[in-house]
Amino acid sequence: MSEALKEAKEAFDKDEVPVGAVIVHKRKIIARAHNQTVMLKDPTAHAEMLAITEATAYLKSERLLDTSIYVTIEPCSMCAGALVLARVKRIIYGAKDPKTGACGSVMNIANNKKLNHRIRITSGVLKKECSSLLSEFFKNKRRKS
Secondary structure (H helix, E strand, O other), rough: OHHHHHHHHHHHHHOOOOOOEEEEEEEEEEEEEEOOOOHHHHOOOHHHHHHHHHHHHHOOOOOOOOOOEEEOOOOOOOHHHHHHHOOOEEEEEEOOOOOOOOOOOOOOOHOOOOOOOOOOOOOOOHHHHHHHHHHHHHHHHHOOO
């Protein structure tokens, strides 16, 4: 999670919502990314989505079998859906997202019994550090406006 936090801090420095993600396969980081929605002018450029693209290229497969993703905030419905489609084995995240979280907070796409794949979820890893970075970012945004 500390590597995902490094990515989130990079997003923070670029005035992007500070979310970072890393994907691990066989105990090795094979992808790392942070939010780039503003820079790329793309609402799908979430850290998880960019990390998925990098990891599939690394593995040369559309399936991310036996991988884990570490992400600083609970994935949204788009990201959780993509992680299910990619067959990620495990999601480890820091802060819950009570507004858009799709791994248990608002809904649970990652473990929906109607879908053909379910993902093991671990939450609250480095929760304080992940939450603090997000809080500071949005506090600064409110102060500027």
